[in-house]
Amino acid sequence: MKLKFTLIALFSCAILCSQDFLEVQLPKPDKLSPFFVGPLLKSTIHYGVTPPNYNGEVILFNHGYIDLNQTQFLFNNSFYQKTYDEGYQAVFVATTRGGGIWVNGELLAKSIDIITEKYNVADVSIIAHSNGGKAAEAAMIQYGKKDKIQQVFALGTPYWGTYLADISQMPWLNWAWRLTGLNEGARTSTTYYCRDVVRPYLDKNSNNEPDKFVVLGASGYFNGSNLLARAAFTTTGGILLPVQGANDGVAPYRSTLRPGAEYVFRKNDYRAFFDHIDVSLGQFSWSYIKSYLQNRSQKSNHTLETETPANFIAESNYYIIYSENEYDHMVLDKNSTFAVAEILHENPTAEFLGFDQDQKQINTLKRQNEQDYKTMIPFSKNNIQLKSDSRFAAFIKQNNGITMSLEHLIRNSYPTLKVDVFSNKKNEELLVNTKIRGIIIKTSKIDGTPLKNDPEVISFDKKNGSFYFDTKNLDAGVYSLFLNSESKGNFKRSIISGFVVGDINKALDTDEEVADIFNKNEKSMTITPNSVGNYALLSLKGSNTSDELSINIYDITGKKITDFVIPVNQNSQYNISEKLQSLSGGIYLLQVNNNKTIKFVKE
Structure with missing residues (x-):
């Protein structure tokens, strides 16, 4: 107990203050204790001890989430010890938990200025795990630190996003992302946000220096050594594997392929059969990183991968x-x-x-x-x-050859969604009378600022055997999509995806600070209570130009369940209890006059 209080006291004395960061001095690696690093409420810089054989080079470690930076880089991890032994000054930077690529990138850029000034060095090398690798490229490109970054080693960074983040943007499924402990940063880690915003914006930027990136992408979601963390990550792998190929349980291998970077491992490389946790551990990755630190011109001896998801067509069976x-x-x-x-x-x-x-x-x-x-x-x-x-x-x-596909056709910042349903010859007759339904939710601004909106039902037009939805009438922003196809009695298919509407350059080339706050727009329509039992009161705000309200009820796949008409009254409140009594329990969407939509739950 006395030791515990002593360590806590040492930790408290080691904290320094800055405008954006707490600054903490760590003990030597062999004296490190969990008591020195507890739950953090503010972005933090942990300074390692300067080794006696200091070689003048600083290595900055960044996970990209405030409370994972310490746990995955400092404990049960040999990085601190190995860098200390080799004469490198180690610094561990924790940014934010939920800020996403742009907020974390800006904080990381500020930390680089603090660190280079403190140690009087021109630049740092960065070892970044997961979303820390995206924060590193934002710091370099968007926030102008390319001359202060010598190299970036990206460990399992989903540069093209992860399908699990797509799933998390469905409000009724966001708990699935929390299984990994990374829920809040999912908005800017979706496959569609990375494909439609991050990659085209950063890869074409004049500050981009892709040869500074060294990628370590793993393929062994099934082979983790960290059993406590493995369960949740392996969960994701079971869904990712058929959708996005070889993966580490969170980041698909091909998602780690930053254009123009140096790729250490091939896909399914036997040397990289470890999971998303293990790739962040020095005992697995340091030997490869060390060789590149000592020889910056080093190149891997295998053909560079050319497979990237830039034109990825999502498919579902x-x-x-x-x-x-x-x-x-x-x-x-x-x-x-x-x-x-x-x-x-x-x-x-x-x-x-x-x-x-x-x-x-x-x-x-x-x-x-x-x-x-x-x-x-x-x-x-x-x-x-x-x-x-x-x-x-x-x-x-199902494994009978019926597949639904989703393709994004980009036209002047407003994508058109193209859906096809196809089958082998044996089951072609099952495609008769196929219907396509979609539910969209505007989840954030293009800069990643989160928004709270109710789902909307969208319709697809059929042309030459394919189904299309043009987004030109939507406001600029990031949308999640729950896509469903069905031929009644024959088959059903689903895809969770999304898309971005608007000019990404206009949205990101701004001096306005990215605010991580929810919009405060007051809803114009409510159902009381939201969890409907035997009573439901629909309240509308604003004037109605018609004498009656046309009400449609949909399930969460966009399938219409029922509809009814009610006369308009003066107080704009309507008891619709009787109209909802026949519904089975579950989540539904209520739409008024083919326009306003609200989600409710039937008990």
Whole structure:
């Protein structure tokens, strides 16, 4: 106990103050204790001890999240010890937890100025894990620190985003991203934000120096050594693997391929069969980094990868069901006899039961490849309701050749979404009367500033066998998309994705500070209570030009469930309890006059 208080006192005395950072002096690596680094409420610079054989070079470590910088770079990690032994001055910079690439990049740029002045050096090398690698390029390019950065070693950085971040932008699925502990930074880590904003903006910038980046992308989501962290990350790998290929459980390998960078590992390189946690550990990565530090002209001896997701077309052989929706069932495609439910669940000890149409329990569901946050259940009976003691999202995967694809056609800052559904010859007849539905949510401004908006239902126009949605009538911003296709009784497919509308250069080339705050616009429509039981009151603000209100009710796939008309009254409040009584429990969207939309939950 005495030692504990002594360490806490030392930690307190070591804290210095600056405008943007707490500055903390660490002990020598062999004296380091968790008591020196606790939960942080402010961005922090931890200074390592200057080694006796100091070689005059400073290495800056950055994770990109305030409370992971210390845990993954300082403890159970040999980076501090190895850099100290080799004569490098180590500095650990924690930026913010939820600021995203631009906020963290600006903070990292400020820390570089502080550090170079403190040690009287011209530049630093950066070892960055995960989103820290994106903060490093923002600091270099957007915030003008290219001359103060000698090299950037990017460990598992999703430069092209990650599909799990796409999933997190659906309000009813954002808990899935929290399984990794990285929820708040997901907005600027989606595949579509990185593809449509980050990459075109930074890669074409005159400050971009791609040869300064050395990428270590891992492929072994299934082979982590950190068992405590592995469960959540491995969960993501099960979804990422079929969607984005080889991955480390969070970052797909091809997402780590920053254009023009030096790639240390090939895809599925046997030397890189470790996961997203392990790639951040010095015991796995230092030997490779050291060789590049000592020889900047070094090149890998393999052909550079050319595969990048710039023109990536999302494809799906699955549809998604959500635990809170009683109307969601596990359904087999017509003529199918077998499918697999790959389930992400919030409770690591979740139990699952299946019920038939008569609510009789099915005893034939057998869990396979069970992990803490993921469960696979094969099934051969049709129309099964899956119930659990945990929130979950189930990806129902069919393997009969029916696939839905989503492609973005960019036209003058307003993309057109193109959807195709295709099949092998055996099942072509199942595509008759296919309908495409979409739910969009504007989640942020182009600069990443978060917004809170209700979902909207969008319609697709069919032309020459494909389905199109033109975004030209949407306001500038970042939109998440829940895309669904269905031929009733034949098949269903889902894709979670998104898109960006507007001029990215105009949005990012501004002197205005990026504010990480939610918009405060007062809603013009509410349902009381939001969780509807036997009573529901719809309230509208603003004038209505018609004598009646046309109400449409949709499920979260955009499928219309019911509609009705009610006369306008003077107080603009409407008891719609009776109209909603027949709905099954779950999440719904209520739309007024084909315009305003609000989400509500039916108990």
